[in-house]
Amino acid sequence: MAINETLQQELVKDLLLESHEGLDRFDRELLALEQGQTGPDSMNNIFRVIHTLKGTAGCLGLGHIEHTAHVGEDLLSLLRDGKLHSTPEMITTLLALSDALRGMLRTLEATGTDGTSDHSALLAKLVQLQVAPAIAAAPAPVEKPVFGLFDDDEPVVAVLAVAPEVAGAVVMTAPASVQASSDAPTPTTLHAAPPVSASASVEVAGKSSVADNAIRVDISQLDKVMNLVGELVLARNQIVANTTQFDQAALMTAAQRLNIITTELQESVMKTRMQPIGNVWGKFPRIVRDVSHELNKKVRLVMAGQTTELDRTIIEAIKDPLTHIVRNSIDHGIESPAKRLSVGKAEEGLLSLRAYHEGGQVNIEIMDDGGGINLDRVKAKAVAQHLITAEQSARLTEREALNLIFLPGLSTADKITNVSGRGVGMDVVKTNIEKIGGSIDLQSQPGQGTTLKIKIPLTLAIIPALIVTSGGDRYAIPQVSLLELVRLEGTQARKGIEQLYGAAVYRLRGHLLPLAYLNQQFKVKAGVPKNAAQAMDDVINIIVLQADGRPFGLVVDEINDTEEIVVKPLGKQLKGISSFAGATIMGDGRVALILDVVGLAQHANVVTETRDRPVIDTKARAQSDADQRQTLLLFSVGKDRRMAIPLALAARLEEFPVSRVERTGATEVVQYRGQILPLIRVADHVAGRVTPDEPSDILQVVVYAEQGRSYGLVVSQINDIVNESVTIKRASASQGILGSAVVQDRVTDLLDVPGLVRAAEAHASLAA
Amino acid sequence: MSTNNQFCTFYVDGLFFGVDVLRVQEVIRFQEMTRVPLASPVVSGLINLRGQIVTAIDLRRRLVLTERPADQLPMNVVVRTDDGAVSLLVDDIGDVLEVDESTYERPPETLTGAARQIVRGVYKLKDRLLLIIDTDQTVDLHEKTSAGLTKVA
Numbered sequence: 001m002a003i004n005e006t007l008q009q010e011l012v013k014d015l016l017l018e019s020h021e022g023l024d025r026f027d028r029e030l031l032a033l034e035q036g037q038t039g040p041d042s043m044n045n046i047f048r049v050i051h052t053l054k055g056t057a058g059c060l061g062l063g064h065i066e067h068t069a070h071v072g073e074d075l076l077s078l079l080r081d082g083k084l085h086s087t088p089e090m091i092t093t094l095l096a097l098s099d100a101l102r103g104m105l106r107t108l109e110a111t112g113t114d115g116t117s118d119h120s121a122l123l124a125k126l127v128q129l130q131v132a133p134a135i136a137a138a139p140a141p142v143e144k145p146v147f148g149l150f151d152d153d154e155p156v157v158a159v160l161a162v163a164p165e166v167a168g169a170v171v172m173t174a175p176a177s178v179q180a181s182s183d184a185p186t187p188t189t190l191h192a193a194p195p196v197s198a199s200a201s202v203e204v205a206g207k208s209s210v211a212d213n214a215i216r217v218d219i220s221q222l223d224k225v226m227n228l229v230g231e232l233v234l235a236r237n238q239i240v241a242n243t244t245q246f247d248q249a250a251l252m253t254a255a256q257r258l259n260i261i262t263t264e265l266q267e268s269v270m271k272t273r274m275q276p277i278g279n280v281w282g283k284f285p286r287i288v289r290d291v292s293h294e295l296n297k298k299v300r301l302v303m304a305g306q307t308t309e310l311d312r313t314i315i316e317a318i319k320d321p322l323t324h325i326v327r328n329s330i331d332h333g334i335e336s337p338a339k340r341l342s343v344g345k346a347e348e349g350l351l352s353l354r355a356y357h358e359g360g361q362v363n364i365e366i367m368d369d370g371g372g373i374n375l376d377r378v379k380a381k382a383v384a385q386h387l388i389t390a391e392q393s394a395r396l397t398e399r400e401a402l403n404l405i406f407l408p409g410l411s412t413a414d415k416i417t418n419v420s421g422r423g424v425g426m427d428v429v430k431t432n433i434e435k436i437g438g439s440i441d442l443q444s445q446p447g448q449g450t451t452l453k454i455k456i457p458l459t460l461a462i463i464p465a466l467i468v469t470s471g472g473d474r475y476a477i478p479q480v481s482l483l484e485l486v487r488l489e490g491t492q493a494r495k496g497i498e499q500l501y502g503a504a505v506y507r508l509r510g511h512l513l514p515l516a517y518l519n520q521q522f523k524v525k526a527g528v529p530k531n532a533a534q535a536m537d538d539v540i541n542i543i544v545l546q547a548d549g550r551p552f553g554l555v556v557d558e559i560n561d562t563e564e565i566v567v568k569p570l571g572k573q574l575k576g577i578s579s580f581a582g583a584t585i586m587g588d589g590r591v592a593l594i595l596d597v598v599g600l601a602q603h604a605n606v607v608t609e610t611r612d613r614p615v616i617d618t619k620a621r622a623q624s625d626a627d628q629r630q631t632l633l634l635f636s637v638g639k640d641r642r643m644a645i646p647l648a649l650a651a652r653l654e655e656f657p658v659s660r661v662e663r664t665g666a667t668e669v670v671q672y673r674g675q676i677l678p679l680i681r682v683a684d685h686v687a688g689r690v691t692p693d694e695p696s697d698i699l700q701v702v703v704y705a706e707q708g709r710s711y712g713l714v715v716s717q718i719n720d721i722v723n724e725s726v727t728i729k730r731a732s733a734s735q736g737i738l739g740s741a742v743v744q745d746r747v748t749d750l751l752d753v754p755g756l757v758r759a760a761e762a763h764a765s766l767a768a
Numbered sequence: 769m770s771t772n773n774q775f776c777t778f779y780v781d782g783l784f785f786g787v788d789v790l791r792v793q794e795v796i797r798f799q800e801m802t803r804v805p806l807a808s809p810v811v812s813g814l815i816n817l818r819g820q821i822v823t824a825i826d827l828r829r830r831l832v833l834t835e836r837p838a839d840q841l842p843m844n845v846v847v848r849t850d851d852g853a854v855s856l857l858v859d860d861i862g863d864v865l866e867v868d869e870s871t872y873e874r875p876p877e878t879l880t881g882a883a884r885q886i887v888r889g890v891y892k893l894k895d896r897l898l899l900i901i902d903t904d905q906t907v908d909l910h911e912k913t914s915a916g917l918t919k920v921a
Contacts, residue, residue, distance in 0.1 A: 230819040473802065522805030570814075571823040572851045573909045577806050583814055583821045591802040591814040591821055603806075 008060065015056050016109055017216065022049040023098045023105075027286045030098075034091045034289075043080040046094075050076055053101065057114070064114040065104050071126045072097045078130055092293075093125050095286070219312065222272055229262075229269045230566075236262040237589070271309075277355045277364070278306030280319050284326055288351065291330045298337050298348040299330055305355035310362055314456055317436045318364075321429040325366050325452055326351065328425060333370030333450050343447065345369065364454040373444040375401045382407065402442050406430045439480075465565045465584075465594065468543065469558040471524030474592040476565050476584055477543065481597040483551055485559060486542040493538040502721070506542060506553055513544065515553040516604035521579070547601035554600070563587075567594060579603050605652075630726055632743060632750075633702065634719040637682045638690035643749045644741075645702070647721055651710065652703040661699070667764045670701075670712065677703070679712045680760040682751070686736035704753055711757050720744070735759055773869060775891075775900065777862035778845055781833035785899045786891070787856075789864050791847045798841035799824075799855075808909050812857055815844065822846065823907075824855040830906060832882045847903045854907045867891045867898065875899075 026049040029042045054069035072094065078084040100119045107115035236258055243255040281303055292299040310318075334340075334349030341347055354365040379393045382404045388396075396404070408427040433440050438456035457463060465476040486508065488496045497506050497515065504515040542553040565584040574580065578599030586592050632644040660670050661679065668679040679701065683690040693716050701712040728739040728750055736756040737749050775786030776795070801813030801824055812826045824844065828836050836842060842857035871892045879887060886905050891898040 227819065233819075235818075471805075473805075524803075524805055568821045570821070571854060571907075573811055573823050573825065573854070573907060574804055574807055577804070579806060580804070583802075585816050585819060585821070589816055590800055591816050593802065593804065593814075 011056075011060055012108065012112075015053075015060065016105055019053050019056075019105055020102070022053065023102055024282055025049060026098050027095060028282060030091055030094055031285045031289060033086055034088065043076075047073070047076045047080045050097075050101075062104075062108065062114040064116065065101065065108070068097070068100060068104065068119055068123065071123045072101075075126050075130050084130070090129050093122070093129060095290075096122055097126065217272075219273075222269075226269050226273070229266050232262055233266055273312050274309035275312050275315050276307045276309055277315065277362070278303075280315055280322060281306055281353060283323070284353065287323060287326060288330065291327055292334075295331060296336065297330060297334055299334055300348050300350050302350065302352040304353070308355040308357060308362060310456070314362075314436055317432060318438075318454070318456060321432045321454075322364070322366070324425055324429050326353075329366060329368040329370070329450065329452075333368035333372075335371050339371075361455050361457055364456070366452045366454075367449065368451075369449040372446040372448055372450055373402060373405065373442075374446065378402075378404050402444060405442070406440075463565060463567060464562060466543070466562050467560040467586075467592070468518070468541075468556040469560060470518040470556045471522065473524065474560065474586065474590075475518070475556075476563070476592050476594045477545070477554075477597065478581070478594065479562065481545050481547065483544040483546050486544060486553070487559075488540040488542065490538065493540040497540065504555075508544065508551075508553070513542075513551060513553045514606040515542065515555055516600070516606050517555045519557065521600065521604050545597050545601070547598045547606075550601075550606075552601055552604075552606040565592075565594070631721060631723045632726070632748075633721055634743065634748065635700070635702070635715040636717045636719060637686070637715050639693045639716075640691050641683075641686075641688070641749065642719070642743075642746055643682070643686075643715070643751050644743060645704075645751045645753055649704055649753050650702045651705045653718060654701045654703055654712070656699045656701055656712075658695075658697050658699060665764065672703075672710070672712070675710065677710055677712045678760075678764075679714050680756065681714045682736075682756065683714075683716075685756050685759050685763065686749070686751070688737075688749075704757070706754060706757065711760075713751075713753070713756070726750075774864055774866050775898065776845065776864050777898065778843070778858040779860040779862060780827045780831065780858050781836075783831075783833070783899060784862070784896050785827075785858070785901055786865065787845065787847060787901055787903055791903050793846045793848050793853055795861055796844045796846065799844060810909055812842075815855060817846065817853065817855070820853065822853050822855050824857055825907060825909075826857045827906070828857075828859075830856075830882060831886065847907075849903060849907050851907070854903075856903075856906065865893075865898065867893070 026046055029046045032038060033042055033046070050069050050073050054066050054073055057063075057065035057069060075084070075090070075094070079086060079090075084090075100117075100122055103117060104114045107113070107117065240255050240259050243251050246252075284303070285301055288299055288301045329351055330349075334351065335343075335345075337347045340349065350367075350369045352365075352367045354363075354367070356363055375398065379388075379396065379401055382388045383390050383393050387407050388404070393401075406426050406429075430440055433454055433456065436456060438454060441453040441455070442450070443453070444450040464479040466479055466482055468475050468477060486506070488506075497504050499505075500512070504517070505512045506515055507513070541556050541559050543556060543559065544551055544553050563586075565586075567582045568584060569582050570580060579596055580599070581594045581596035583591050583593050631647040633647045633650050634642065634644050637643050654672070656670050656672075661668050662670065664676070668681070669676045670679060671677070679699070683692070700715050700718055702715060702718075704711050704713055722744060724743055726741040726743060728741050736752055736759055738752040738755075740747055740749050742748070774789040776789045776792045777784060777786045779785070796817075799815040799817075801815050803813045804811055810825055810829045812824045812829075815822050815824050826836070826842070828834065836857075836859065840859065842859060843861050844855040845858055845861070846853050846855045868891075873890050873892065875884070875887045875890055886901050888900045888902040888905075891900065
């Protein structure tokens, strides 16, 4: 039984796979039929999809699907035999049939059964349509599959049976006579139909379509092949590099051949993951038809560049955004026929989709010749919905105003329709497209129409990146977040960077650009400049990056080149470091880290929501371990104790009024940036006597973050930040104190912050 | 716990360790590494293992032993984990040993600190002790981050 169940599951999986494809084809062919663009096999194809589905479902005991498909088949067989002529009503009903079947398939996928959904109205309609002409369909033979489970070739036989009839010669009653007639037509009269699983291999294809020669391959299998090819490429590189040392013609020739074959293999394997964008667009004629019918609009869909190829993962990612845009264009863009006529346009609106390659990217244009976007209305809506203020709206440029439609919550539709107007649309579209490293651009001419231009990378796995060097290591910066590069030389380099309360800034065209030094952020030593000239000139390279919509400058030692890199994930040991997005392998086989620009900006505190008193610790982190110089934050605890912590440990300095202190259990807390910040009074937890100081209305707090949690260390007064070489006498280590040192001629205790936090927590849990 | 008694052995700071041979993907010579700033000091860097990026963990640091002399290049013992391959940096590689189950003992209670977490048991070989390390524990650095911070202070 177990074997049968597995087999059943396998068969169901196959059924699901091929039926979804089949139903898509069914829709396409029906729409073509409606527009009179029928090929000789259209009707056969349409019929076959339903017929196969019925047969397979019957085999697998899926009675509900079988029955529904069966009723549809009755109507289709009349159509195919020319006993009926298609009407728009019929097409609509048949499309509804394919939706119903899809719904049942989804139920099957989710629950393992075909459900009990009620489609009696649809079925009645299908039956009713059959009786339009006098020729009542003889109850189509209920063809219980007689050849067991594997009757995949049954539909082929059906094709054989019906093929000649399309040519208008013979009228046959379909499946019943299948067995008898299967040898009648000669194979040469056949046009290959799209594959129905195994049947593809049985067909004697006169003109084979692309799909006929395709097989299904598991994506993970392809990924594996791709990885292996990657390894082969690296091995090839080593072989080729090393054979030059040997003076052996045969070896050289072999290496050369290996080289060529590997390159070709790599290209071919890359291609296997590519799919034509037409796979997504195939659904659009149906969507356009449905939406325009629903809205009583007339829309003609024109598509160009269906064969433009994209990586499978990208195809998946753009499917929903594109669908949304298409629906939006019809709903908001294209006007009603009456309005169009009144402004002198053709009654039928035009929606055009175009895809093409450009500069290593794929461009997709969605163009409509509708009313365009009414900027005043968008602005008014945005103001009415409090997304922007009236003053802001007055200052917006045309382009900025257009981009308002990407704001979450904005909808210009006056009423919510089935199609759109819920205000959850374009912002999601934009986010989804940006998630895969793409961009979206909008142009609109009032009265003329709207064009949306989407640019997406060919593949997700390979991204363009800027390679930089800092502290002798190479890093890759994804180009999507790159704004510009600034190079300061000579005096500019010496004077251009100003300090603002400890934070380095650069005046970029009149605006202050906060700077972060990569080697300081990463606590690595600045690299030795490559050549003497650079050292003389004091060159400063600033990479202007965008994080969370704010620009900041990243100072690096050297800017190398832009390169296409392959993104590889980091192991879990490194997942916690938000400054890295992954790693990649460079041309020389070494690993380079890919920077996560947003994570890095947060690490460097260059983008934070409150800019009150940020401790920009870039300076602090530049310390080389060799000379033991440390930047210390000096503060006093009580009247007489002087303490210090490495500035790097202080995330921020804050002041809180005593009135804001609340309690949970035994712990004092304050609400801080949407979180609860536990306060630790340093005086209560360090060893040794502390003379209490006068109570003050303001608490001085050093915020310390550890493993995603923040703690507020309450001190009496922040004194200074010094950069000193300190010698710690570890002997005096006791609770909360690492040791003492002489700083600025005074004995200063160095606080053991993690230890102190542990102690305070232990204390709190005891008290509670 | 597996019933496999074969261990891939190696030396770290004079101590003799073993990991379940079925967990070992391969042993390779020293590889060029790319250091990872801001990472735990236990992470020595990233190596390129035939196109796969593998994190290298220095077992000396992981086990809180003395630092490896600068002139001594470590070997990579690449082990399989749930999260892909991880390389353990060791001083020198030994044989694959088949050991007698009767010589096994749990680590003594006196073993403390990082070693307590990592060393799963001890085989009393004739001339020395074979310390068996748990690879899952070894590559789990969750506890180590705070220790790394303490070092900074």
